[in-house]
């Protein structure tokens with residue numbers, strides 16, 4: 189089975205968590221694109237969506253789901269988004285698509301975070317995928333020096349400007365044995381907008397597509 193087929197299976201499986209009549213949070217990326225496609229026949233059940241990126245907003249509007257501002261709603265029932273890596277504790281690395289800041293905001297506003305991915309994203313220890321960090325442009329080299337000082341190798345994702353007008357550093361060489369601690373440490377660096385480590389607010393459900401179906405891991 190191709191990686192895309194596995195992503196599609198996980199995305200379709202997330203439909204079981206839809207709460208009809210309630211605002212839906214929608215993430216960003218190729219797996220989420222499969223989810224939005226699968227959502228189309230059930231769009232009448234979704235009064236509105238909160239989107240984590242301009243790309244997903246366009247795709248949602250194209251299938252007829254209204255996208256509203258987070259400030260217009262009191263809360264979100266479920267948030268469906270992908271990940272670049274996931275561990276057994278449902279801690280995630282996200283931000284491969286540079287949408288990590290809005291993704292973290294929408295995840296924080298949601299009662300339940302349903303993470304969808306193909307099974308290759310499941311790892312024992314996070315960090316083989318370079319950890320994305322969104323930074324204020326003027327602080328890019330300062331943040332890079334601070335990250336190097338904790339033993340990592342930050343690389344500027346040149347040419348990429350986030351939806352918020354910021355830059356991305358991809359941090360190589362990490363073996364993340366304590367995800368909440370590293371998330372807190374990086375959050376303390378002046379100039380960091382968001383670190384793509386989702387540990388303090390990780391996923392509640394992880395759906396992993398593969399050739400034989402979809403594995404489901406739920407937060408205890």
Ligand SMILES: O=C(CO)[C@H](O)[C@H](O)COP(=O)(O)O
Pocket residue numbers: 215216217218219220269270271272281282283284285286287288291
């Ligand atoms: O965090 C993300 C975007 O910022 C994506 O969820 C992550 O990169 C996974 O993408 P894909 O579904 O294309 O594998």
